[in-house]
Amino acid sequence: xxxxxxxVLGLPEVVAGExxxxxxxxxxxxxxxxxxxxxVVTQKIVSKAEGRVVPVEGGDARAWIxxxxxxxxxxxxxxxxxxxxxxxxxxxxxIDASNVDEGTVSLLPExxxxxxxxxxxxxxxxxxxSCGVVVSDTFGRPWRIGVVNVAIGCAGLPAAVDLRGxxxxxxxxxxxxxxxxxxxxxxAGGLVxxxxxxxxxxxxxxxxxxxRPPGRARDLVRPPAEDLFRTGSIEP
Amino acid sequence: xxxxxxxVLGLPEVVAGExxxxxxxxxxxxxxxxxxxxxVVTQKIVSKAEGRVVPVEGGDARAWIxxxxxxxxxxxxxxxxxxxxxxxxxxxxxIDASNVDEGTVSLLPExxxxxxxxxxxxxxxxxxxSCGVVVSDTFGRPWRIGVVNVAIGCAGLPAAVDLRGxxxxxxxxxxxxxxxxxxxxxxAGGLVxxxxxxxxxxxxxxxxxxxRPPGRARDLVRPPAEDLFRTGSIEP
Numbered sequence: 001x002x003x004x005x006x007x008v009l010g011l012p013e014v015v016a017g018e019x020x021x022x023x024x025x026x027x028x029x030x031x032x033x034x035x036x037x038x039x040v041v042t043q044k045i046v047s048k049a050e051g052r053v054v055p056v057e058g059g060d061a062r063a064w065i066x067x068x069x070x071x072x073x074x075x076x077x078x079x080x081x082x083x084x085x086x087x088x089x090x091x092x093x094x095i096d097a098s099n100v101d102e103g104t105v106s107l108l109p110e111x112x113x114x115x116x117x118x119x120x121x122x123x124x125x126x127x128x129x130s131c132g133v134v135v136s137d138t139f140g141r142p143w144r145i146g147v148v149n150v151a152i153g154c155a156g157l158p159a160a161v162d163l164r165g166x167x168x169x170x171x172x173x174x175x176x177x178x179x180x181x182x183x184x185x186x187x188a189g190g191l192v193x194x195x196x197x198x199x200x201x202x203x204x205x206x207x208x209x210x211x212r213p214p215g216r217a218r219d220l221v222r223p224p225a226e227d228l229f230r231t232g233s234i235e236p
Numbered sequence: 237x238x239x240x241x242x243x244v245l246g247l248p249e250v251v252a253g254e255x256x257x258x259x260x261x262x263x264x265x266x267x268x269x270x271x272x273x274x275x276v277v278t279q280k281i282v283s284k285a286e287g288r289v290v291p292v293e294g295g296d297a298r299a300w301i302x303x304x305x306x307x308x309x310x311x312x313x314x315x316x317x318x319x320x321x322x323x324x325x326x327x328x329x330x331i332d333a334s335n336v337d338e339g340t341v342s343l344l345p346e347x348x349x350x351x352x353x354x355x356x357x358x359x360x361x362x363x364x365x366s367c368g369v370v371v372s373d374t375f376g377r378p379w380r381i382g383v384v385n386v387a388i389g390c391a392g393l394p395a396a397v398d399l400r401g402x403x404x405x406x407x408x409x410x411x412x413x414x415x416x417x418x419x420x421x422x423x424a425g426g427l428v429x430x431x432x433x434x435x436x437x438x439x440x441x442x443x444x445x446x447x448r449p450p451g452r453a454r455d456l457v458r459p460p461a462e463d464l465f466r467t468g469s470i471e472p
Contacts, residue, residue: 002428004238146414169434187420191424
C-alpha cells in the first residue's frame with residue numbers, strides 16, 4: 001500500500017488562544033481526512049495556540065530554558081542538551097526562536113500528548129472520523145548531524161509498535177525490535193513541512209495501523225533504568 | 237506537493253552475489269521511477285547481495301561484532317553500543333540476525349555510500365533516469381524507545397540540508413538548522429518497509445530536492461570534535 005504525505009495548505013498565522021480544531025477542520029475536510037489517516041502538526045503552532053510563546057528580556061532565553069529543564073544532560077558553550085519535564089532530551093529544553101515574533105521564544109506545550117488528544121477528539125467531532133494526531137518537533141541526535149522530526153505528542157495511534165514475539169521472514173522470533181512508529185510518521189511529515197515553508201501540518205495516509213491500542217509520545221521516553229546515556233556510562 | 241512512499245513489491249529473496257540493479261530495475265521501471273524519485277533499500281538486502289552475511293560459530297556473533305567495532309560507546313549485558321568503521325554508532329556494530337538464515341548474521345556493507353552510488357548509477361543506466369538512493373538501517377536512539385530507519389548510505393541527493401543563512405517565515409535568519417534529509421527519507425521508507433513484511437525497498441516520490449550537491453550518508457556522522465556524547469561529557 002502506498003503511503004501519502006499531503007501538506008495541509010492554506011492555514012493562517014496561528015495566534016495565542018486560537019482554536020486549532022476550527023482552523024484545521026476545514027482544510028482536513030476538504031482533503032477528505034478519514035479514519036486511519038494521521039495528522040502531523042508542528043509543535044510550533046500548538047505552542048502558539050496554547051499561549052506557549054513567551055517574551056524574552058534582552059533576547060536572552062536562558063531563564064526560560066532553566067525553567068523548562070529538569071536535568072542538564074550536556075552543555076557546550078551556548079548549547080544546552082536538557083531533559084524537559086516531559087522526559088524529552090533535546091537542545092535548549094525545546095525552546096527556540098524560529099518562526100516566532102522577535103523578542104519571543106516558543107516553549108514546548110505543557111502536555112503535548114494531551115494537546116494531541118484534544119486535537120484528535122475535537123477533529124473527530126467535526127469530521128465524523130477519528131484521525132490519529134502526532135505533534136512533531138525537530139530534535140538533534142547524538143553522533144549524527146542534523147535534526148529530524150520526532151513525535152512529542154501522540155493520540156489515536158500506537159506510538160511504539162512492539163514486534164517482539166512476531167516472526168521475521170524466516171519464522172524466527174524477533175527478540176528486540178520495537179519500532180518508534182510515531183517518530184517515523186513525524187519524520188515523514190517533515191518531508192512536506194519544511195523549516196522555512198509555511199506548512200505547519202501534514203496528513204499521512206495509507207498507513208498500516210494495526211490493532212494495537214493507541215499510545216502516547218511519552219511512551220517513547222526511555223525509562224531511566226534502561227538509559228545507557230544517563231549516568232555517565234560513556235567510556236572516555 | 238504530496239510525497240508518496242510506494243513499496244517496491246515482488247522482489248525475490250536476495251542471495252550473495254545477486255545483481256541488485258538487475259533485480260530492482262524491472263519493478264522500478266514498472267513503477268515509472270523518474271528523476272527526483274528516491275529509492276530506499278534496506279541494509280539487509282544490500283548486505284546479502286554483497287556477501288556480508290556470515291556464519292557464526294555456536295550462534296555467537298561476538299567475534300564479528302568485535303571485528304566491526306572501532307570504539308565501544310556503551311555496554312550493558314549483551315547489548316553493545318559501538319562505533320563502526322564508518323563512524324555510525326549503533327547496537328552491536330550494526331550486526332543482526334533477523335531475516336537471515338539460522339546460524340548467520342548480517343554485517344553492514346563495507347561502504348554503504350559506495351553501495352548506494354553503484355545502485356544509483358546502475359539504475360540510471362537501465363532506467364534512463366537518475367533516482368536518488370538511500371540505504372537504510374534501523375537504529376536505536378539514546379533517551380528514546382524504539383528504532384527508526386536512518387540513512388547509512390546515500391547517493392544522488394543531499395544527505396543533510398543546511399538551512400543556515402535562509403530566512404524563516406518571519407524573514408529572520410535561521411542560525412543552526414541542518415535537516416538530516418536522508419534520515420527523514422529513510423524513516424518515511426520505514427513506513428512501508430516493515431521489519432516483518434518482505435518489502436525491502438520503497439520509492440519515495442514528490443520530494444522537494446533542491447539544487448544542493450548530492451551528499452553521502454557519511455556526511456551525517458557528527459565529527460568527534462562536535463560530539464557531546466563521545467568523551468564522558470554526560471553529567472552523572
